[in-house]
Amino acid sequence: MEDPRTLSIGRLSKDTGTNIETIRYYERVGLLPRPARSEGGYRLYRIDHLKRLSFIRRGRALGFSIDEVRTLLRLADERRRPCAEVRVVAEAHLKDVRAKIADLEAMERVLKSTVARCAKGTGSHCPMIEALYREAPSLGT
Template sequence: MKIGELARATGTKVETIRFYEKSGLLAAPGRTSGNYRAYGADHLARLSFIRRARDLGFSLDQVRALLDLSDDRARPCGAVDEIARAQLVSVDRKIADLTALRRELSSLIDQCGRGTIADCRIIDALAPG
């Protein structure tokens, strides 16, 4: 399949596919006689893996490590667990940060005087110093 077809099949932008190729996450495809990139089932599977990992928030370095690990199916999965646990810690940290942000915004909204902008607690909280 051509790059546009691969992009549509995986919901990935063409530029992103090219970036993954340049960064070594996705093998460069062969070329057709018309010099188009020719992607196969392996490219589709690997790009789908990358997309799913990125959707779960894994960094490019983590995706690279997961791909390297997945290429050797006989290895123990402890290293994969370690990467996933690190990502879970990161997700938990983000959730805690977002929860604190939500609390703060909710508090500002609750303090809103519903009067004029001069009395607006939200504007005061956003203003410098």
């Protein structure tokens, strides 16, 4: 008889909105502890798996890398909850996010300008295609 306190991989997937293969991947890379198995070999997840997977998903949704999530999980697992160390990881990630935003804004400027020139293009002359054939414009990177 199945323990009502356990979840199948399908149920864990549904409850967290996580693809089954992604759950297996997180197990393989050590982010999610391997669950117990039923007599039939099925994975039996507990509520702590669900909580940890939710943590991983929120971290990934914020753009943290697998290694950054691993670090955050390690810090979360420590009893003393070292907020200063978590802040260092988050600040480094925030710096990366800001750099990506700057890159995206530069891309937007280039595309906006090129699209505006496209509106003036005629016949076989297309400023966008010509811009793509030219040396790539500096995007501030």
